[in-house]
Amino acid sequence: MSSPISSVLRKGLFQGKVAIVTGGATGIGSAITKELLFLGCDVVIAARKADRLSTAAAELNRRFPAENKKDRVLPVVCNIRKEDEVKHLMQRTLEHFGKIDYLVNNGGGQFPSPASDISLKGWNAVIETNLTGTFLMCREAYASWFGEHGGAIVNIIADFFKGFPFMSYVLRCFLVTYSALAMAPPKRSSPYHAYMKDHGGAIVTIVTDMWKGWAMMSHSGAARAGVDNLTKSLSIEWANHGIRINAVAPGSSIFSETAAANYGDPQLFQKAIPRIPAKRLGNPEEISATVCFLLSPAAAFITGETVKIDGAASLYAQSHWEVPDHNKMPAYSWKNEEEANRDDDGAPKKAKI
Ligand SMILES: CCCCCCC/C=C/C(=O)SCCNC(=O)CCNC(=O)[C@H](O)C(C)(C)COP(=O)(O)OP(=O)(O)OC[C@H]1O[C@@H](n2cnc3c(N)ncnc32)[C@H](O)[C@@H]1OP(=O)(O)O
Numbered sequence: 001m002s003s004p005i006s007s008v009l010r011k012g013l014f015q016g017k018v019a020i021v022t023g024g025a026t027g028i029g030s031a032i033t034k035e036l037l038f039l040g041c042d043v044v045i046a047a048r049k050a051d052r053l054s055t056a057a058a059e060l061n062r063r064f065p066a067e068n069k070k071d072r073v074l075p076v077v078c079n080i081r082k083e084d085e086v087k088h089l090m091q092r093t094l095e096h097f098g099k100i101d102y103l104v105n106n107g108g109g110q111f112p113s114p115a116s117d118i119s120l121k122g123w124n125a126v127i128e129t130n131l132t133g134t135f136l137m138c139r140e141a142y143a144s145w146f147g148e149h150g151g152a153i154v155n156i157i158a159d160f161f162k163g164f165p166f167m168s169y170v171l172r173c174f175l176v177t178y179s180a181l182a183m184a185p186p187k188r189s190s191p192y193h194a195y196m197k198d199h200g201g202a203i204v205t206i207v208t209d210m211w212k213g214w215a216m217m218s219h220s221g222a223a224r225a226g227v228d229n230l231t232k233s234l235s236i237e238w239a240n241h242g243i244r245i246n247a248v249a250p251g252s253s254i255f256s257e258t259a260a261a262n263y264g265d266p267q268l269f270q271k272a273i274p275r276i277p278a279k280r281l282g283n284p285e286e287i288s289a290t291v292c293f294l295l296s297p298a299a300a301f302i303t304g305e306t307v308k309i310d311g312a313a314s315l316y317a318q319s320h321w322e323v324p325d326h327n328k329m330p331a332y333s334w335k336n337e338e339e340a341n342r343d344d345d346g347a348p349k350k351a352k353i
């Protein structure tokens, strides 16, 4: 039986839309491709390795058959570092689907190394992959389609910023969401004491971000900071073309087989858990959920923003407070969702109105 694919968004939301997802055959990109397909979008997946692309496309085209003769998933070999290949990717997309609505710049990566050992060639490879490649994809999407028709772009970067706990505390006191307050009337001064201590919940806070580095990944940290800034610049430059552009910054903790394989040590990701307040790793579906939200009309007024998805890991480094081990932040995953929607006998639960 094939693994479940789902979304918290409405089915059919992206019917008739076309997306390009770089790195769309593996890891986080694969989850994004699947969720987009589930929501009705046609998807072009682009990366360097033809075999992984064609295997993924064949499987997904079986699972999401097209109503017309055109496959819903089109694999296109493209090294985003190469300008001519990026231009070709846009051409192939327009030939096959006739338009482009969404661009997800997910393809990227790096190798760990002390900065002192990075050769110029290695530095350039990482900058070209993560920064120049993203720029080329945005520029060519703009030139070939978005400039005239508008569109939405999401860039996947990485978390390289840290909070400033003692400064942010002042703001946190004031910025408690209505949803948190609505859950129960406060018995003591904060919603944490009133309800959320036992039941969990959601609070929106503004923190004072301080830029920090990414040790052993200095080339990638510099490139991702560049993409964060590029996202902001383009959100202003291209607003009058109807283009929204946002970024998401996953913590260094989103487990996928391909991501782990890149680092040799299979336990490397697990070692991060003590420093993640959520006390678990994230999964690709949790990145995909935010990407699909940012592409959707629900984010119509959000542009130039970078959303961190890291279980608060980026805020924890400087804290004197040890987060106790816990399991109070269960993962969102398509498997869990499917199980939660079944009765004890395994039948789908009846919809409640
Ligand atoms: C400290 C551990 C922290 C763990 C963090 C975990 C969080 C996870 C974050 C993620 O991003 S997961 C995603 C993982 N996936 C990838 O990174 C895949 C994509 N990455 C790559 O393809 C490569 O890393 C690349 C360098 C971006 C591109 O490689 P490519 O083979 O195309 O480059 P070349 O042009 O052939 O090589 C250029 C040059 O780069 C140097 N180099 C490449 N790999 C390494 C390496 N493993 N170690 C040291 N140096 C490397 C080297 O100088 C290459 O030149 P030559 O020596 O080959 O001439």
Ligand SMILES: NC(=O)C1=CN([C@@H]2O[C@H](COP(=O)(O)OP(=O)(O)OC[C@H]3O[C@@H](n4cnc5c(N)ncnc54)[C@H](OP(=O)(O)O)[C@@H]3O)[C@@H](O)[C@H]2O)C=CC1
Residues within 6 Å of the ligand: 022, 023, 024, 025, 026, 027, 028, 029, 046, 047, 048, 049, 050, 052, 078, 079, 080, 081, 106, 107, 108, 109, 110, 129, 133, 156, 157, 158, 159, 249, 250, 251, 252, 253, 254, 255, 256, 258, 259, 262
């Ligand atoms: N997993 C994590 O914890 C984190 C991941 N990220 C970022 O999220 C994104 C997805 O990573 P993840 O899914 O975890 O790992 P993967 O290794 O599975 O994804 C990387 C993808 O990028 C593609 N890619 C790499 N270089 C190029 C290139 N030059 N041109 C086109 N495609 C390219 C790869 O395909 P191919 O090799 O075939 O080209 C692959 O599909 C990456 O940008 C990663 O750096 C950021 C922070 C944390």
